[in-house]
Amino acid sequence: MKVLSDSFSEDMVEIYDRFFLGEDKCQTEVDYIMQIFGQRIPDKHVLLDVGCGTGAYSEFFSPSFDIVISVDRSADMISFAREEHNKDNIEYLCKDAGCEEQYGSQKGDAAIALAHVIGYQLTNVAVMSFLKTINRNLYDNGVFLFSFYHQPALFLNKLEPRHIKKKVDSTEIIRISNAKLLPDENCLALDYYYVLSHDDRTRAFEIHEKMRYFSKYEVELFLTQTGFEVLSFFEYGGKNELTTDHWNGGCLARKVESYI
Ligand SMILES: C[S@@+](CC[C@H](N)C(=O)[O-])C[C@H]1O[C@@H](n2cnc3c(N)ncnc32)[C@H](O)[C@@H]1O
Numbered sequence: 001m002k003v004l005s006d007s008f009s010e011d012m013v014e015i016y017d018r019f020f021l022g023e024d025k026c027q028t029e030v031d032y033i034m035q036i037f038g039q040r041i042p043d044k045h046v047l048l049d050v051g052c053g054t055g056a057y058s059e060f061f062s063p064s065f066d067i068v069i070s071v072d073r074s075a076d077m078i079s080f081a082r083e084e085h086n087k088d089n090i091e092y093l094c095k096d097a098g099c100e101e102q103y104g105s106q107k108g109d110a111a112i113a114l115a116h117v118i119g120y121q122l123t124n125v126a127v128m129s130f131l132k133t134i135n136r137n138l139y140d141n142g143v144f145l146f147s148f149y150h151q152p153a154l155f156l157n158k159l160e161p162r163h164i165k166k167k168v169d170s171t172e173i174i175r176i177s178n179a180k181l182l183p184d185e186n187c188l189a190l191d192y193y194y195v196l197s198h199d200d201r202t203r204a205f206e207i208h209e210k211m212r213y214f215s216k217y218e219v220e221l222f223l224t225q226t227g228f229e230v231l232s233f234f235e236y237g238g239k240n241e242l243t244t245d246h247w248n249g250g251c252l253a254r255k256v257e258s259y260i
């Protein structure tokens with residue numbers, strides 16, 4: 001079976017939006033995040049979408065901001081975003097979010113890193129560079145909202161294989177996924193197997209990835225070492241405080257000092 005290097009290139013780019021997202025999901029999530037930001041951001045201004053992927057969220061956020069600066073290190077994702085989610089007030093940049101430089105033409109009042117982007121930073125050095133660079137790209141008091149795999153929930157609940165079958169236009173997509181803990185590396189090993197069937201044509205591919213998980217204490221330590229303070233932890237997608245039942249962690253942080 002063909003092996004893809006990651007979930008953000010080749011065949012995956014073409015199915016990503018339709019398999020994972022969709023208009024309702026994006027709009028609901030944008031409303032949810034805008035509510036969490038509340039009065040903390042000035043009216044409109046600049047949003048940084050860090051690890052923007054296909055740009056679907058950037059487009060849904062674009063009416064709520066004057067400018068959206070969207071950064072992703074996958075050239076395939078950025079070229080898809082420029083084609084499919086292009087708006088006059090979105091600036092798409094192909095960059096590593098941990099490059100320790102200014103991303104675009106201006107700093108942000110708010111930043112988001114959705115769908116566990118922080119989990120792709122596997123080493124402590126990579127996590128630090130990622131957060132320092134976001135700090136550098138925010139104005140003072142700028143807020144940063146992100147989701148992450150929450151360690152205690154992964155340890156306390158059995159990780160079951162998952163099977164998803166979805167019809168996307170006229171293509172049937174089957175995904176089987178398996179997750180295994182790598183406790184020595186603070187990571188999950190994720191194996192994905194995809195089968196796409198369209199008329200009498202079938203393609204199959206597999207992806208093997210690692211993603212880092214974090215406890216609240218670890219997130220707090222990284223944030224305070226990179227110029228942020230934690231404003232809240234919450235169950236991402238819900239209204240509850242983050243507990244050991246929730247594997248999908250959310251965090252809202254504020255820039256309190258500068259990293260240059
Ligand atoms: C799971 S996707 C999420 C995309 C988008 N945030 C969403 O919610 O649809 C993760 C994205 O993060 C990007 N990414 C991960 N680490 C990155 C880094 N250090 N710099 C830039 N992009 C990164 C990947 O290329 C990928 O497109």
